[in-house]
Amino acid sequence: MTTSFGPSYVRAIAPYIAGKPISEVAREFGLDEAKIVKLASNENPLGMPESAQRAMAQAASELGRYPDANAFELKAALSERYGVPSDWITLGNGSNDILEIAAHAFVEKGQSIVYAQYSFAVYALATQGLGARAIVVPAVKFGHDLDAMLAAITDDTRLVFVANPNNPTGTFIEGPKLEAFLAKVPRHVAVVLDEAYTEYLPAEKRYDSIEWVRRFPNLLVSRTFSKAFGLAGLRVGFAIAQPELTDLLNRLRQPFNVNTLAQAAAIAALNDRAFLEKSAALNAQGYRRLTEAFDKLGLEYVPSDGNFVLVRVGDDDAAGNRVNLALLKQGVIVRPVGNYGLPQWLRVTIGLPEENEAFISALEKTLATA
Ligand SMILES: *Cc1c(COP(=O)(O)O)cnc(C)c1O
Numbered sequence: 001m002t003t004s005f006g007p008s009y010v011r012a013i014a015p016y017i018a019g020k021p022i023s024e025v026a027r028e029f030g031l032d033e034a035k036i037v038k039l040a041s042n043e044n045p046l047g048m049p050e051s052a053q054r055a056m057a058q059a060a061s062e063l064g065r066y067p068d069a070n071a072f073e074l075k076a077a078l079s080e081r082y083g084v085p086s087d088w089i090t091l092g093n094g095s096n097d098i099l100e101i102a103a104h105a106f107v108e109k110g111q112s113i114v115y116a117q118y119s120f121a122v123y124a125l126a127t128q129g130l131g132a133r134a135i136v137v138p139a140v141k142f143g144h145d146l147d148a149m150l151a152a153i154t155d156d157t158r159l160v161f162v163a164n165p166n167n168p169t170g171t172f173i174e175g176p177k178l179e180a181f182l183a184k185v186p187r188h189v190a191v192v193l194d195e196a197y198t199e200y201l202p203a204e205k206r207y208d209s210i211e212w213v214r215r216f217p218n219l220l221v222s223r224t225f226s227k228a229f230g231l232a233g234l235r236v237g238f239a240i241a242q243p244e245l246t247d248l249l250n251r252l253r254q255p256f257n258v259n260t261l262a263q264a265a266a267i268a269a270l271n272d273r274a275f276l277e278k279s280a281a282l283n284a285q286g287y288r289r290l291t292e293a294f295d296k297l298g299l300e301y302v303p304s305d306g307n308f309v310l311v312r313v314g315d316d317d318a319a320g321n322r323v324n325l326a327l328l329k330q331g332v333i334v335r336p337v338g339n340y341g342l343p344q345w346l347r348v349t350i351g352l353p354e355e356n357e358a359f360i361s362a363l364e365k366t367l368a369t370a
Pocket residue numbers: 042093094095096097120163165166167194196223224225226232235236237
């Protein structure tokens with residue numbers, strides 16, 4: 001007889017650690033909310049596009065009714081934008097929802113899921129939540145080792161998670177390498193290609209993963225409105241896959257998993273190309289500024305293709321938490337990544353120019369007195 005509730009594999013889960021909200025840091029450190037800079041959750045520093053705010057305000061009058069469970073208009077907009085039929089699209093309450101649903105749709109308890117060391121925390125959570133077996137493949141230069149991941153696939157593997165670019169490391173796998181990998185993955189193994197930051201990629205790094213979906217029936221591409229599209233608080237993500245996989249996801253998702261406001265805002269954001277371009281340009285400029293500051297401070301960092309940078313702030317295992325605390329006291333929230341096995345590092349989201357400056361000067365002060 002067990003004396004605890006719940007399966008042991010659920011009790012073994014370490015809950016997800018989110019970036020600290022501004023209000024919490026203000027309370028804890030006695031700071032003025034307006035002066036706090038949050039660079040902890042890879043949100044778009046420009047906030048929501050105005051087009052999306054207007055669409056959301058209009059949709060507010062419809063909130064007495066349930067959302068469109070099939071999100072007809074948002075799917076139609078995505079279908080047109082990405083050139084796939086609507087029945088290849090699944091919407092999620094954030095792409096986090098997609099990752100969870102995919103794990104439940106493709107994998108049974110006791111089967112295995114392959115993902116890379118230092119890859120997105122949700123892959124481990126989704127695996128553990130199922131009672132599935134995690135096969136964690138050691139990273140190379142903080143990125144995915146695709147050959148080793150391929151070799152790690154066993155008879156009972158049903159899913160491989162690949163993040164490109166990866167969070168929290170920012171590493172990027174070039175299109176041709178990824179395509180060669182997909183061609184070698186056995187057909188009984190689904191691949192979830194998590195492209196949460198794809199809109200930030202410069203033109204020369206882009207590849208056409210939607211075209212791969214047409215060729216590989218075991219591929220699911222996951223995207224989000226939370227990052228470059230600026231809608232993190234609304235929670236919208238989507239998956240593109242052939243109907244066989246999409247149909248499985250559709251059976252498991254909650255019928256109303258994307259709310260009315262989110263559906264309206266996402267359509268507007270999707271069509272706001274000017275906002276996306278502005279976001280990517282601001283990000284590229286901020287990346288140059290942050291990495292130049294790290295170089296000047298002699299800090300190692302991982303070259304990033306996302307809207308964040310992983311930087312090493314000390315040599316001892318307490319360095320990340322120590323520097324994080326010093327930054328919090330100065331009103332700067334970044335993300336410690338000890339939970340990823342990176343206790344000497346911090347992940348900082350690229351912000352507005354003035355936010356980047358506030359972070360850099362707080363970091364300089366902290367390191368000067370360390
Ligand atoms: C942020 C992020 C997501 C999920 O974001 P949602 O807000 O749930 O859409 C998924 N994958 C990676 C790699 C991320 O960094």
